[in-house]
Amino acid sequence: MDKDSGVGVIDKSVAILDAVATSPASLADLVDRTGITRPTAHRLAQALETHGLVGRDTLGRFTLGPRIAAWSADGGDPLQARAAAVVVELRDATGVSAQVYRRVGDQRLCVAAAEPAAGLRDTVPVGALLTLKAGSAAQVLTAWLPPRERSTALRGAAFTASDLDQVRARGWAHSVGQREPGVASVSLPVWSDGDVVAAVSVSGPLERLTRVPASIRRALKDAAEHLAG
Amino acid sequence: MDKDSGVGVIDKSVAILDAVATSPASLADLVDRTGITRPTAHRLAQALETHGLVGRDTLGRFTLGPRIAAWSADGGDPLQARAAAVVVELRDATGVSAQVYRRVGDQRLCVAAAEPAAGLRDTVPVGALLTLKAGSAAQVLTAWLPPRERSTALRGAAFTASDLDQVRARGWAHSVGQREPGVASVSLPVWSDGDVVAAVSVSGPLERLTRVPASIRRALKDAAEHLAG
DNA sequence: TATTGATGTCTCAAATAATGAGATGTCAAG
DNA sequence: CTTGACATCTCATTATTTGAGACATCAATA
Numbered sequence: 001m002d003k004d005s006g007v008g009v010i011d012k013s014v015a016i017l018d019a020v021a022t023s024p025a026s027l028a029d030l031v032d033r034t035g036i037t038r039p040t041a042h043r044l045a046q047a048l049e050t051h052g053l054v055g056r057d058t059l060g061r062f063t064l065g066p067r068i069a070a071w072s073a074d075g076g077d078p079l080q081a082r083a084a085a086v087v088v089e090l091r092d093a094t095g096v097s098a099q100v101y102r103r104v105g106d107q108r109l110c111v112a113a114a115e116p117a118a119g120l121r122d123t124v125p126v127g128a129l130l131t132l133k134a135g136s137a138a139q140v141l142t143a144w145l146p147p148r149e150r151s152t153a154l155r156g157a158a159f160t161a162s163d164l165d166q167v168r169a170r171g172w173a174h175s176v177g178q179r180e181p182g183v184a185s186v187s188l189p190v191w192s193d194g195d196v197v198a199a200v201s202v203s204g205p206l207e208r209l210t211r212v213p214a215s216i217r218r219a220l221k222d223a224a225e226h227l228a229g
Numbered sequence: 230m231d232k233d234s235g236v237g238v239i240d241k242s243v244a245i246l247d248a249v250a251t252s253p254a255s256l257a258d259l260v261d262r263t264g265i266t267r268p269t270a271h272r273l274a275q276a277l278e279t280h281g282l283v284g285r286d287t288l289g290r291f292t293l294g295p296r297i298a299a300w301s302a303d304g305g306d307p308l309q310a311r312a313a314a315v316v317v318e319l320r321d322a323t324g325v326s327a328q329v330y331r332r333v334g335d336q337r338l339c340v341a342a343a344e345p346a347a348g349l350r351d352t353v354p355v356g357a358l359l360t361l362k363a364g365s366a367a368q369v370l371t372a373w374l375p376p377r378e379r380s381t382a383l384r385g386a387a388f389t390a391s392d393l394d395q396v397r398a399r400g401w402a403h404s405v406g407q408r409e410p411g412v413a414s415v416s417l418p419v420w421s422d423g424d425v426v427a428a429v430s431v432s433g434p435l436e437r438l439t440r441v442p443a444s445i446r447r448a449l450k451d452a453a454e455h456l457a458g
Numbered sequence: 459t460a461t462t463g464a465t466g467t468c469t470c471a472a473a474t475a476a477t478g479a480g481a482t483g484t485c486a487a488g
Numbered sequence: 489c490t491t492g493a494c495a496t497c498t499c500a501t502t503a504t505t506t507g508a509g510a511c512a513t514c515a516a517t518a
Contacts, residue, residue, distance in 0.1 A: 005276035008504065009238035009476075014280040021300040027495060037478050042496065047234035051243040052333040052358060060495090064300055066331055067356055069309040070340040071250040072298040074355035080298040102295055104281040111299040126303035127296055129281060237475065238505075256466060266507050271467065289466090 002129055003107070012036050013044055017064070020054060021127045024061035078229055079190070079198060083112035086200070086226050091115065093219040096204035097122045100190075100227065101130070101137045102197065106153070108132050108141055111198070122183050122203040131179065134158040136187035137199040139173035144189065144196045172220065174212055184209035188220045190227045200224050231358060232336070241265050242273055246293070249283060250356045253290035308419070308427060308456055312341035315429070315455050320344065322448040325433035326351045329419075329456065330359070330366045331426065335382070337361050337370055340427070351412050351432040360408065363387040365416035368402035369428040373418065401449065403441055413438035417449045419456045429453050 002018065005011055012034070019025050019033040030041045045062050048054040052067030072080075083100040090098035091114040098115075101108040107129045115121045124130070132138045133156055142153045143164040154161060158178045167173045176184045185203035189196040200223045202209070202216060209216075231247065234240055241263070248254050248262040259270045274291050277283035281296030301309075312329040319327035320343040327344075330337040336358045344350045353359070361367045362385055371382045372393040383390060387407045396402045405413045414432035418425040429452045431438070431445060438445075 003279055005279035007238060007273060007276035009236060010242055010273065010276045010280065013239055013242070014282065017300065021303065028493080038495085039478055039480095039497080040476080043476085044236060044239065046496090047236035047239045050232055050234035050334060051239065052336075052338050053243065055333075066306070066309070066333060066338055066340060067358075068297055069301040069306055070338055071246065071293060071356040072301045073309055073313055073341060074250065077295070077298050080295070080302055084302055104284075104295060105279060107281075109281050109295055109299055111295060112302060127300040129296075257464080267466085268468080268507055268509095269505080272505085275467090 003105075009044070012040065013048060016041065016045055016048060016062075017053060017068075018127060020062045021064050022125050024057050024059070024063045026059075026061050030062060079192075079227055080111055082227055082229065083198075086223050087112045087114040089226075090200070090202065090219055090223045093222075094202050094216050096202045096208055097124070098223070099124050099137070099201045099203065101141065101187075101199045101201065103132070103141045104129060106132055108137060108199070120205045122180070122185075122205075124203070132157075134175070135179035136173035136175040136185040136203075137201045138179075139164060139167050139175065140187040140189045140199040140201075141196065143167040143173070172212075172217060174209075176206055176210065182206055186212050186216060186220060188217075188224045190224050192228055198227060200227055232334075238273070241269065242277060245270065245274055245277060245291075246282060246297075247356060249291045250293050251354050253286050253288070253292045255288075255290050259291060307458055308421075309340055311456055311458065312427075315452050316341045316343040318455075319429070319431065319448055319452045322451075323431050323445050325431045325437055326353070327452070328353050328366070328430045328432065330370065330416075330428045330430065332361070332370045333358060335361055337366060337428070349434045351409070351414075351434075353432070361386075363404070364408035365402035365404040365414040365432075366428040366430045367408075368393060368396050368404065369416040369418045369430075370425065372396040372402070373425045401441075401446060403438075405435055405439065411435055415441050415445060415449060417446075417453045419453050421457055427456060429456060 002014060015034040016030060019030055027042055031038050045054055053065045055063045055065040057063050087098040087100060099110055100112040102111055110124045110126050110128045113124050113126050115123055132153060139159050142150055172188045174186050183203055184206040185201050187199045187201040190198040190200055200220055231244060244263040245259060248259055256271055260267050274283055282294045284292045284294040286292050316327040316329060328339055329341040331340055339353045339355050339357045342353050342355050344352055361382060368388050371379055401417045403415050412432055413435040414430050416428045416430040419427035419429055429449055
């Protein structure tokens with residue numbers, strides 16, 4: 001979830017971008033999804049549109065603007081470029097939702113996601129910022145931090161230093177109902193130059209993921225290797 | 230160039246994003262590139278960092294943040310996806326700089342660019358917003374507008390309705406020193422579903438492009454077809 | 459070793475911008 | 489024809505943002 005950055009207009013603008021990144025939104029949808037009052041949402045969306053960060057579709061709904069894609073297309077991030085394909089393969093291999101997360105400040109950003117077409121499934125929108133205090137991906141992104149940073153990150157977390165010792169020992173994390181009731185997840189680290197640069201995860205109903213079969217761990221390991229490049 | 234949207238914080242924030250999208254920037258670089266005062270640039274950059282729109286590299290310089298790439302990776306735009314490869318092929322085929330532009334409001338956005346490694350060359354940063362009043366790409370993006378919109382767009386333009394008649398007749402535009410002294414360019418439209426959705430361009434020193442050889446026109450035509458999909 | 463200048467970060471009084479209630483216009487549904 | 493929902497706009501009021509200046513850090517120079 002988005003934090004208060006101390007600059008109100010930026011907080012609101014990012015909420016709008018996040019709302020339209022999820023799917024095209026009418027002004028009424030924007031108001032619903034962001035909680036911003038209608039004239040303010042309208043004014044800020046138009047300002048973002050002026051700069052190309054927001055566009056309009058043929059129905060007049062607000063969409064992500066072309067400038068966002070242009071900026072990120074230039075000097076692209078190799079991990080981001082690989083992530084989209086990797087989560088699709090991982091979802092197909094495991095039958096549950098797959099995601100890739102990276103650390104952003106004291107939160108985690110969903111950089112890619114793929115979910116099964118039908119059935120009970122966990123949905124995480126791409127571009128969403130989630131907590132680093134709960135969930136298996138949070139454990140993986142925290143476990144290999146330098147000790148002092150790890151200490152800070154553990155404050156208020158749903159997992160303990162002992163949990164992280166186990167994550168480092170076996171190389172993966174597992175959580176049940178930590179981020180969301182009824183959802184279990186498994187995550188592995190993605191290594192690059194001796195650092196954990198991302199976490200690759202599967203998540204779904206706890207019935208599917210209470211135990212962590214070797215086949216899922218193998219699929220995650222393959223995915224992590226593909227992401228590392 | 231960026232316009233005044235009526236929301237000052239958004240105008241400044243986009244200037245910061247544009248500055249870091251070009252290349253990593255220290256705070257001093259940000260102040261130089263944006264003209265924003267140092268404490269303000271610092272405060273806004275940190276706020277953008279909180280939301281993942283700006284990051285920091287290992288030298289502490291501000292960079293484009295991972296959330297931008299994540300947002301645009303989801304539900305990607307096929308033209309944007311093809312543009313990066315197409316401009317590289319076009320540059321190699323012609324020996325001059327190549328770009329793809331799309332219309333954003335009453336400006337044009339550079340969505341992809343490739344330039345020769347050496348020699349005199351025209352540089353357009355990806356993500357830059359340029360005028361629709363001058364240059365061959367502006368002519369191409371204007372020529373096929375509905376008559377009333379075209380009329381409005383021609384106001385204050387460096388080209389005339391007659392110029393646009395010629396563009397439509399022959400299917401390409403050529404300009405010499407319109408956007409920048411000493412630079413000539415040639416552009417073709419990219420069609421999709423009966424609309425001009427982009428312009429594909431080459432640009433360089435006017436010595437190279439005063440006349441428009443058939444080989445350059447052919448390379449542009451191929452590029453436009455590749456972009457159309 | 460001390461000085462200087464550049465850089466990054468932070469504070470808070472002053473200045474300015476942003477906000478949102480309400481008005482207005484448009485349009486689809488009943 | 490009426491009604492309600494939606495998009496857009498205005499401007500008095502409210503709140504936020506600004507940026508000069510202070511402070512800390514660090515590299516370069518004498």
